[in-house]
Amino acid sequence: MEDSYIIDLFWKRNEQAIKETDKKYGRLCYRLANNILKHNEDSEECVNDTFLKIWDSIPDDRPLHFSAYICQITKRLALSKYRYNNAGKRDPENRIQYDELSEIVSGRDDPENVIAAAELSRAINDYLLTESRQNRIIFVRRYWYYDKTDDIASAMDISAGTVRSTLSRMRKRLKKYLEKEGFEL
Numbered sequence: 001m002e003d004s005y006i007i008d009l010f011w012k013r014n015e016q017a018i019k020e021t022d023k024k025y026g027r028l029c030y031r032l033a034n035n036i037l038k039h040n041e042d043s044e045e046c047v048n049d050t051f052l053k054i055w056d057s058i059p060d061d062r063p064l065h066f067s068a069y070i071c072q073i074t075k076r077l078a079l080s081k082y083r084y085n086n087a088g089k090r091d092p093e094n095r096i097q098y099d100e101l102s103e104i105v106s107g108r109d110d111p112e113n114v115i116a117a118a119e120l121s122r123a124i125n126d127y128l129l130t131e132s133r134q135n136r137i138i139f140v141r142r143y144w145y146y147d148k149t150d151d152i153a154s155a156m157d158i159s160a161g162t163v164r165s166t167l168s169r170m171r172k173r174l175k176k177y178l179e180k181e182g183f184e185l
Helices: 003-011 016-037 040-057 066-085 092-102 111-129 133-143 149-156 160-180
Strands: none
Touching: 003 016, 003 066, 016 040, 016 066, 040 066, 111 133, 111 160, 133 149, 133 160, 149 160
16 A cells, blocks of 8 residues: 555544554564564564554654654654663663764754754765665664664675674764764764
8 A cells, every 4th residue: 555545544534544554564663673672572562652653643744755754753662662671771782783873973862952963864864875775775774773784694695794894884984974074973
């Protein structure tokens, strides 16, 4: 089913919208949530919360890219749940993905940083356009979908070492790019 039709169902407050969204994007949302949370029940709860959040927000919003809109909501909910679940303790297995970019990108959502975050997002997108298609896919799968390097390697038919070295080189180039664009890192 086309995204525009699903969005129209949400606008009409037709509950079929949730079923169609689940059918089309449920597995993607679950994978994203589970890559962050590593817990089936929490991931399922996150997906259900995503659908509720979409139900509550669509009459006010009319997203241009429905899949990105859904993934952004899922990701925020999963990260919030992750922080809640791990408050005061360390989870080194999952923490490494967040730490990889932390030297370059701050994760603060303070109101004062909203404009800076939008500018940073634009700069990262511009940087990614300078990279090859394969490198962009590797980067997005790792830092947007939180896929493991082994999973990325398997899906792209390359070695895990190649994925890790590509990401390392890309982080260095991204840092230089952002510094050139005037970001203080």
